[in-house]
Amino acid sequence: MRIETAPVTDQALAEALQQRGDERAFRDLYARHTPRLFQVVLRVLGGSEHDAEDVVQETWIRATEKLDGFRWEAAFGTWLTGIGLNVARQLLRKRGRWVEMDDAPEPWRPPPNDGDRIDLERAIALLPAGYRTVLVLHDVEGYRHEEIGEMLGIAPGTSKSQLFNARRSLRLALEPAKGRTHEPA
């Protein structure tokens, strides 16, 4: 007879990490959550794997430092993603690629189109960082505007307007170039 054992919860692993500095517990947590975190961060950063790895490392460092303050009212993965987004945003801001979000549309031009369709991944990477972040969190990761607002420190309404502009820009980037020239979104 096969006996199923319940998987160790994120909370139990986090406690082992907190109380004993248990490396195995950390590696388990890392294995569970890093692939998803890495993919989100990679999209938000526009596809730079090197930057995404740096952000993931810094995210885990900050997460272990802040673990004491985490109340387990949200999922560990959501909390971790929030930290990762903040680290990624700091990196983008440092490079002058992050514009603080408000309801006004970000200045953006669709990429020059030579007639070939570009795929969705490429089109997302070409969006302004703010649009891209909200679009990834909402349409790809499935977060609600309230959650996005909490993670990014913005109002849910701002998240909605950002998503609206992001989708419109994305459609422009994806449509075939039928006489389209560079026009602002």
Add this chain to the structure above:
Amino acid sequence: MSPHEMDDELTHDERTMFAALSREREPGRLLEERTVRALRERGVLHAPAGAGRRVLRFPAAWISGAVAAGIALFLGGLATGQYLGARHASEMVSAVQRQDAQTAALLVQQTGTAYVQALSRLSQVSDTTRGTNRQGGEVAQQMLRQAASEVVRINPNDPVASGILAVFDRAGAARTPAQRDSAGRQSVVWF
């Protein structure tokens, strides 16, 4: 922009495209180790007990066998070393002995040649220095007698050396007491 205007929904095709995007992606293999190292340096992580070490457990019989094999191997090596060492030492002694015999024979040859040459030289100067000539002759005879004694010691049945010693013995017995006293006062210079 009104809330109604913002309320645009994704089309079916768009939803399908988004659904097809991957939700997970593995980062580089070194990232985990890099992160663990950074956390260790900050004192957040402690390496698990036994990490990096493999504890091997062997049955008692296996250990006993290994010890016995080790001892046998040691003793075998020791015996082989001693045999080779002894054989080497005896070969060395033999070689030295062979070398000594060859050296001694060469020395006899060289000194014998010098002895004959010295006598030849003595005979050439015998007319001008009579006293020295007589002294040289006595020394030559003494050397000849000593040499004959050594050859007899090497080979007691050597007829030539035995004959020389017999001649010396007869000549000694025929000397007068005055001649023996005179001979006893000879100052022989040994080289």
